[in-house]
Amino acid sequence: MGISKGQTPHIVEGLYMNNGKHHKVWKINFNMPVSCLWTGSCSMTDGWIGSYEGIMESSSRALAANGICPGFEVAESIVTYWWCVSDGSSLNGSACLRQCWTRGSTVIASAASYASISLSAPGSGWQWQFWQMAYMTGADSDEVCCDSYYCADTRAQQISGDDVSISNCNLNLYWGDVPSTSRCSSPLMGYIWVEDNNLNFINGNQWEHSMIGECIGWVGPSCAGAIYIDNNHYLNWVGCSGNLYRACWRLCQFCSTFSNSSGPNPSPGASYAGALWMDQEFGYTHLAYIGCDGNKYIAGAGRDPTE
Amino acid sequence: MIRVNILTPQQAEKLGLKKTSQNSGSGIKAVGCIVEGKHGEEGKIVEQMILRENNETELIFMEKEREKDLKNRGQFSEYVKQFKKIPEELK
Numbered sequence: 001m002g003i004s005k006g007q008t009p010h011i012v013e014g015l016y017m018n019n020g021k022h023h024k025v026w027k028i029n030f031n032m033p034v035s036c037l038w039t040g041s042c043s044m045t046d047g048w049i050g051s052y053e054g055i056m057e058s059s060s061r062a063l064a065a066n067g068i069c070p071g072f073e074v075a076e077s078i079v080t081y082w083w084c085v086s087d088g089s090s091l092n093g094s095a096c097l098r099q100c101w102t103r104g105s106t107v108i109a110s111a112a113s114y115a116s117i118s119l120s121a122p123g124s125g126w127q128w129q130f131w132q133m134a135y136m137t138g139a140d141s142d143e144v145c146c147d148s149y150y151c152a153d154t155r156a157q158q159i160s161g162d163d164v165s166i167s168n169c170n171l172n173l174y175w176g177d178v179p180s181t182s183r184c185s186s187p188l189m190g191y192i193w194v195e196d197n198n199l200n201f202i203n204g205n206q207w208e209h210s211m212i213g214e215c216i217g218w219v220g221p222s223c224a225g226a227i228y229i230d231n232n233h234y235l236n237w238v239g240c241s242g243n244l245y246r247a248c249w250r251l252c253q254f255c256s257t258f259s260n261s262s263g264p265n266p267s268p269g270a271s272y273a274g275a276l277w278m279d280q281e282f283g284y285t286h287l288a289y290i291g292c293d294g295n296k297y298i299a300g301a302g303r304d305p306t307e
Numbered sequence: 308m309i310r311v312n313i314l315t316p317q318q319a320e321k322l323g324l325k326k327t328s329q330n331s332g333s334g335i336k337a338v339g340c341i342v343e344g345k346h347g348e349e350g351k352i353v354e355q356m357i358l359r360e361n362n363e364t365e366l367i368f369m370e371k372e373r374e375k376d377l378k379n380r381g382q383f384s385e386y387v388k389q390f391k392k393i394p395e396e397l398k
Contacts, residue, residue: 030360031335031336031360034335034338036355037338037340038340038342038352038355039352041349041350041351041352042342042349042350086346094382099337109336111336111337111339111358111364113339113356113364113389114385114386114389115341116377116380116382116386118376118380121346122346125345125346125347126345126346127343127344127345127346128343128344128345128350129341129342129343129344130341130342130350131339131340131341131342132339132340132342133337133338133339134337134338134339135336135337135358136336136337190313190315190316192313204316226310227310227311227313228308228309228310228311229308229309229311230308231308235311236308268322268323268324272322272324273309274309274310274311274312275311275312275314275319275322275324276311276312276313276314277313277314277315277316277318277319277324278316279316279319280316282360283360288319288324289311290324292309296324
């Protein structure tokens with residue numbers, strides 16, 4: 001007879017899933033659309049996580065030196081809680097699964113979920129249950145805002161029944177060279193301009209972001225500052241030198257599988273093609289525009305969230 | 308190529324352009340799932356949930372067997388109360 005339980009926590013840049021999906025966090029814009037990571041079935045030994053991208057705990061990182069600016073995600077706390085019974089054992093209890101980020105002694109983000117564990121193994125054999133939770137944190141005045149030790153705290157606190165609690169684990173790391181999260185004045189929100197070869201804008205959080213494009217040709221300095229949407233729905237702009245640049249990524253707004261109410265992605269129609277604005281939705285860090293096909297696209301200064 | 312027409316967020320909203328996001332699949336701060344398995348079987352997902360940036364929790368999926376099990380133990384109502392949104396079929 002046997003009962004075992006435990007947790008496997010990490011702080012990571014992202015996850016490579018066994019189903020081929022890549023869930024990244026490091027340097028993407030705040031709260032980008034997320035596709036469903038857990039699909040199909042998995043084995044007990046591997047779960048869905050194929051490998052961890054950039055494990056960070058017990059290390060230090062210089063954020064600004066690594067291209068992090070306010071409005072970018074920095075890391076994800078990922079934890080797997082597991083319970084297993086074997087050879088005729090059973091386990092029936094409930095616990096509160098807690099996962100929080102702290103900066104020194106300050107809690108900057110926390111999540112809790114009620115877990116009901118009900119396992120019963122036959123005479124020979126076993127049964128198991130595990131929970132996986134992932135929680136992001138980013139460069140913001142309420143989150144990663146100063147040079148400090150940051151910690152991901154994960155635990156399962158007993159509520160009732162058999163003891164299904166799992167003692168806490170604290171993973172620590174030091175983030176230095178944290179960029180300033182001070183904001184521009186609000187009248188500047190939505191300003192968009194070409195600066196040198198980049199497309200700069202004041203985003204919905206009143207931070208200046210700078211999109212670095214890929215040079216795709218030369219049209220001459222007389223066109224400097226012009227901004228276009230090409231037939232593949234990418235943002236293009238002409239730099240001060242007359243070179244034409246294309247944004248490194250764009251994403252057609254989609255309704256993710258993480259929703260129980262998503263319908264088909266409605267299109268406002270091609271009559272609105274060319275409309276561009278600083279979106280004040282989810283994350284407040286991206287530009288939104290209507291492409292030639294009439295769909296809404298988003299683009300931003302962070303890494304491509306889908307690559 | 309189309310030259311852009313820069314709008315304020317208010318103008319975009321007035322034109323009905325912002326509705327395309329439906330606030331779905333976006334603004335997610337945390338995600339979670341529960342998996343169960345038995346000896347000789349592959350694990351299967353029995354629940355998925357998300358936490359949005361406004362701290363609202365949503366239960367995305369609950370397997371029928373898990374729903375039945377929680378109901379049999381009288382824990383279902385208390386359990387789903389923690390979520391701001393639950394799937395229509397669980398209401």
